[in-house]
Amino acid sequence: MRTKRAVALCGAFVAAMFGASVLVGPRLPETMVTHWNAVDQPDGAMPKFWGQFFVPLLALGVVALVLLSPRIDPKRENIEAFRPLYNEFVVLLTAFLAGVHGVVLAVNLGYDVPISSVVFAGVGLVVFYTGRVLANAEQNWVVGIRTPWTLSDEQVWERTHDVGAALFKLSGVLAFLGAFSPRYGAALAVGPVLLSSLALVAYSYYLYEERDGTDGPTA
Known part of the structure; x- marks a missing residue:
């Protein structure tokens, strides 16, 4: 995916989040439930303003950070080698945050939504796609398994990311399965x-x- 298209899609998701918050704002309670436990029981709340706009603002900051960070990376040419996958990941992450925000709004409007199932399914997809990015990531300072040892040796980077890709894909599958067993989803x-x-x-x-x-x- 080209960067311009990724920016446009992320912008559309963020704009939709803000738009939805404004549109349904008059129907939202003054104190909004914003957190639930593993069995979908409310255990956290925010004042209406933050309930409406915290996740959209978070998404805006995350999108800006992850899209702009490659520009200041000394190894930014390496990121360009897998930039399409990186851009797709950013779009997927933004879509996930938009989904979470939609769930928060829907529940506070009185709709019955399987919160844990939706969230854990989304987490599974994001983590699995992280594995795809790791499988293709070239050495850089922005994305990947960035330890002093991977950043000091390209072969260590490559071998670590080969294993990391498999582990994160497996972790994504397990997280997705949590959608079908919310009690153990977390x-x-x-x-x-x-x-x-x-x-x-x-x-x-x-x-x-x-x-x-x-x-x-050697001796």
């Missing part, structure tokens, strides 16, 4: 991603130390 959405991230940090260090030992002087 564990399936967060646990595999957290464990995968920690394992990849350790794995990148192991690969770097292994190469360092191989390249060193």
Whole structure:
């Protein structure tokens, strides 16, 4: 996906979020429920203004950050090698935030929405697509498994990302399955991603130390 198209789509999603908030604003309660537990019971609320506009503002900031960050990356030419996938990920992430915002508005308008199922399905798709991006990411400072060891050695970067792509795709599938078992959805959405991230940090260090030992002087 070209960057201009990604910007246009993200802009459309963000504009739709703000527009929906304004359109239904008069029908929203003065205190909006904005957080639910694993069994869809409300456990957090915000004043109406922030309930209406927090997620749209968050989406606007995230889109601006992830679309502009490659421009200041010293290795930005490497990002261009997989920029179409990166742009698609940004659009998917924005669509996910728009979906979350739509759920918040719908529930506060009195509609019966399976909140956990929608959110965990969306998380699964985002995490799975992260795996796709990792599989194609060239060494850079913006996106990927950026540890001191992957950024110091291209082969460590490549091998870590090969494993990382598989782990994140698997984590995405598990998170998606959480949509069908909301009680365990949070564990399936967060646990595999957290464990995968920690394992990849350790794995990148192991690969770097292994190469360092191989390249060193031999007796």
